[in-house]
Structure formats: C-alpha cells, structure tokens
Amino acid sequence: MNCDICGKKEATVHLTEIVNEQMTKLNLCEDCAREKGAQMEEHFGLSELLSGLTDMGTAVEPEVAITTKCSNCGLTYQNFRKIGRLGCSECYEAFKKELSPLLKRIHGADRHIGKVSLRGGKTIKDTRTLQDLKVQLEKAIQMEEFEEAAKLRDKIRDFEKKAKAKEE
Amino acid sequence: MTKVNIDDFLKKDSEWLKGTGPNSDIVMSSRVRLARNLDKLAFSHWADKKQQESIMNAVFDAARSVNYLKDALFIRLKDLNEVDRIFLVERHLMSPEHTKDVEFKALIVDPKEIVSIMVNEEDHLRIQVLQSGFNLMEAWRIVDSLDTELSKKLWFAYSAKWGYLTACPTNTGTGLRGSVMLHLPSLVFTAQIGKILQATAKLGLNIRGLYGEGTEASGNLFQVSNQVSLGRTEEDMIDNIERIINQIIAREETTRRTISTKNREALVDRVWRAYGTLKSAHIITSNETIALLSAIRLGVDLGIVKNLDRRMVNELLILTQPSHLQKLEGKILNANERDMKRAALIRERLT
Numbered sequence: 001m002n003c004d005i006c007g008k009k010e011a012t013v014h015l016t017e018i019v020n021e022q023m024t025k026l027n028l029c030e031d032c033a034r035e036k037g038a039q040m041e042e043h044f045g046l047s048e049l050l051s052g053l054t055d056m057g058t059a060v061e062p063e064v065a066i067t068t069k070c071s072n073c074g075l076t077y078q079n080f081r082k083i084g085r086l087g088c089s090e091c092y093e094a095f096k097k098e099l100s101p102l103l104k105r106i107h108g109a110d111r112h113i114g115k116v117s118l119r120g121g122k123t124i125k126d127t128r129t130l131q132d133l134k135v136q137l138e139k140a141i142q143m144e145e146f147e148e149a150a151k152l153r154d155k156i157r158d159f160e161k162k163a164k165a166k167e168e
Numbered sequence: 169m170t171k172v173n174i175d176d177f178l179k180k181d182s183e184w185l186k187g188t189g190p191n192s193d194i195v196m197s198s199r200v201r202l203a204r205n206l207d208k209l210a211f212s213h214w215a216d217k218k219q220q221e222s223i224m225n226a227v228f229d230a231a232r233s234v235n236y237l238k239d240a241l242f243i244r245l246k247d248l249n250e251v252d253r254i255f256l257v258e259r260h261l262m263s264p265e266h267t268k269d270v271e272f273k274a275l276i277v278d279p280k281e282i283v284s285i286m287v288n289e290e291d292h293l294r295i296q297v298l299q300s301g302f303n304l305m306e307a308w309r310i311v312d313s314l315d316t317e318l319s320k321k322l323w324f325a326y327s328a329k330w331g332y333l334t335a336c337p338t339n340t341g342t343g344l345r346g347s348v349m350l351h352l353p354s355l356v357f358t359a360q361i362g363k364i365l366q367a368t369a370k371l372g373l374n375i376r377g378l379y380g381e382g383t384e385a386s387g388n389l390f391q392v393s394n395q396v397s398l399g400r401t402e403e404d405m406i407d408n409i410e411r412i413i414n415q416i417i418a419r420e421e422t423t424r425r426t427i428s429t430k431n432r433e434a435l436v437d438r439v440w441r442a443y444g445t446l447k448s449a450h451i452i453t454s455n456e457t458i459a460l461l462s463a464i465r466l467g468v469d470l471g472i473v474k475n476l477d478r479r480m481v482n483e484l485l486i487l488t489q490p491s492h493l494q495k496l497e498g499k500i501l502n503a504n505e506r507d508m509k510r511a512a513l514i515r516e517r518l519t
Binding site: 030072073075083084085086087088089090092093099102103106107108109110111112113114115117118131 | 331
C-alpha cells in the first residue's frame, strides 16, 4: 500500500483522525507521517492537555481565577493556561487554589513525601509530622475512635504551640 | 570563557555505551534526572535575557565547587555550531529542545559522560545521570548526592507541601524522571509488544522512542519512564519502575528462548540477512541502519553472531547518527552524502 499523501513511498503508519465527528483513516509513509505528526502536535500539545485538566470538574472557571497574577513574576493564570508552564516558584503560592486540584489530577497525590531540601531542614520535617498527625486525626474521627482522636488533637496542639514559640 | 573541545568525546565511547551492567542484553541504559529551579527567579522560559544569564552564571559557579565535576566541560551552546549541538543530543547528553534559542543555554558534562546538567532548559537545572545496563538505583544515588552538593551553593525552589517546584506541574514534587532504554526485538517480532506497552502505560509508566519526547520507536528500542513525580519517595518510584521493567525483561527473555529453539532458522536467517545488507550496502539511511543493527544485536545476544560484541553494536548505533558522521568526516554532509558515508563506515567496522 502506498502513502495517501505523497503516493510514492510505502505506507507504514496508519493514523485514525476524527474530524467533525467523522472518522477518517490515513495510511502514510514515515516522512509524511512525521510532517503530519508535527501538525497534530501543534493543535494538540501539552498546554492543551493541561488546560483540559484544569477545565475538568469546574465547567466554568470563575473570572477571578483567570485574572489572578503572580506578584513576583507577573505571570497570570491565563498565561499559565495558555503555555502550560508556570512563571516562577512563587506562582505556586499565587495560584495555590487552582494548582492544588490540578496537581492531584496529574499525580494522584498532592503532598510531597520525598527528599527534604537541605535549606528547608527541620521546619519541613516538623510540618510533615504535623500533616501526618492531622491525617491520622481525620481517620480516627471517621472511624469514630474518639479516644484516639482526642489524643491526636492534644498532640497537634502541643506541636503547634511549640512551633509558634519557636517563631516568636 | 576558553574554547571548549567536545571532539574528545568522538575518540571514545560514552560510559553508558559499554554494554555492561545488569541485564545489559535487554536494557541498554538507565537514566535518572532531577528538575531543579532557583528560588523566586523566573523559570527559564519566562525569564528575560539578563535573568537567564545570571541563572547560568550562578549554576556554573556552584557546579565548579562540586568535586565530582572538577574535570567537567562547561559548554555554552551558543559557542557550538548546529552539528555539534545535535552531536550532544545523539550522545544522550541533552534533549533536542536544548538546541533551540541557545543564547543562555548551557551544558555541564563530565568527561566520562555519566553526569550532565542542562542549564536553562525547561527548568533552570536538569541534572541527569546515565548508566550502562539496568542500574537505576545507582543512577539515583549519584544524582541524589550531586543534588545535595549543589544545594549547598544554590537555593532551590521548594515547598513543604509540594516539594521541588518546577516550571511544568507534571514534574513537581521530586522532579524525578527515571528511564530505561529497552531493546525488545523478540516482543516486537512476536507481536506481543502492543499488549505489553498498554499494560505498562496502565501501571503509570510512559513509553517513548529512542530520543525521548515525541520520537518514534525505531530499532525495537523503547524508552520507559515514570509518569508522576509527586506523592511517593524517590526510592519508591525507582523501585516501582524496576519491578515493572523486570517483568518486561523476563518476558523478552522467555520469548528469545522460545524463538531461538522453535524458530531458529527464521531467526538465524533474519540476523544474517541484516548482517549481509549492512556489510554490502553502499547507501543506507539512519532508520534502516537502526533496524538492521537491532537484528544484529539480537544475534550477538543469542550467540549467532560471534565476531562482534555488544559494545561494537552500541557504538555503531551512535556513530552512524547524522551529526556523528559529519564530525567523523570533518565537514557538513547532505543527506545523500551521509547515507554513503554511513554505509562506508559500517562496511569498514563489520569484519
């Protein structure tokens, strides 16, 4: 079978495209497929995939989210939606609300439990313990183990008190 | 900066091409990379020229203090011509992406070509370690210690909740991507590969062609890597990839055994036909070369071809790439000239 585009070379790539709800099959040689592939990449890149993800769940995104801007680098949430990349590390804080569900959708998790940065050091380890305690507390409440929950609540209070004392 | 000479790479094999290490008949190489960014500074795509330059300088300064990198080459990509840049891509030292808009892009690479650091790619730093064979955990150990060394000098963007912060949210968390290059000729030959690739994708791994993102699988070579980077520890992620890869390896091994007993003549025929073509062709494309070398590699692994070793096949795979050919010839060659030069080189090497 020869290629549908150039008609010269042997077709080795078989593409199925859906255009206007109509399915078309294309048989292409490798060279034409590569060109075709480049076109497809253009109208279906990573940023589209990402904005697809951000659209999920919330059909209409509130105006506010779109115009939110990172005060450190000037990137707007709309910029992010378009290019699929954030502007700087502070964007994570600026778009926290939008990013949290997005990260969860991408990774199936929204909390880092890997390597602790050298600079973060002790505070981060403390935060992690605190987060763990809170998760345990939620579980205990769900399981209606109130005695355990009370213990955990006290532990968390202690922890937070100590952290506060350190800050001051 | 002094003129950097990358031609020395041409005279020797990269460490990862040695064809040694665990399961090196099926796993060509293992790679682990970490994405890192400097705190609060605009990510490379969003930074202006001045910021990009200061990011590059900061990374260079920090890297010079790392003992492991004391003999490393510090390469500014604007100092290289197009052929040299693609040459580095062909050696798997950097991504195709890194050959574009090169003004403040840089590459730090150690002489053994085990460690390379891309500066101002998608993230400020992409630190990668390449190993021959199935050696992900070792690659992780090396990259982990490099990261720790660098973080003594550089303030990496990090949040307690989300870990290392990257330009693209698909890398947030550990910033880790572990990948292995698999040679799976018998799974392709017996048409089992489709099912295996599907299953692998369902288990959270990505599969790509020889040169990473967006490239086709040629020569029965597949690059498999983890998809998610958040919510698991680095060791856990590596362990997960290893477990799945081990199963693919086992399947390829069994199939190889089956083919070489039950279908031996067809296999031997295929291997020697490939050898014959390579040995006598006068014009040959890169794609045809990769496909035929795949058959020869299998022949070497199964003891059908005895006068070659895996290292020589690996070496040919890289040397016959377009930029390598042009560097060997010392001048720019058009596609047709390359196909002739490639055929000549292969005839000379296959004895």
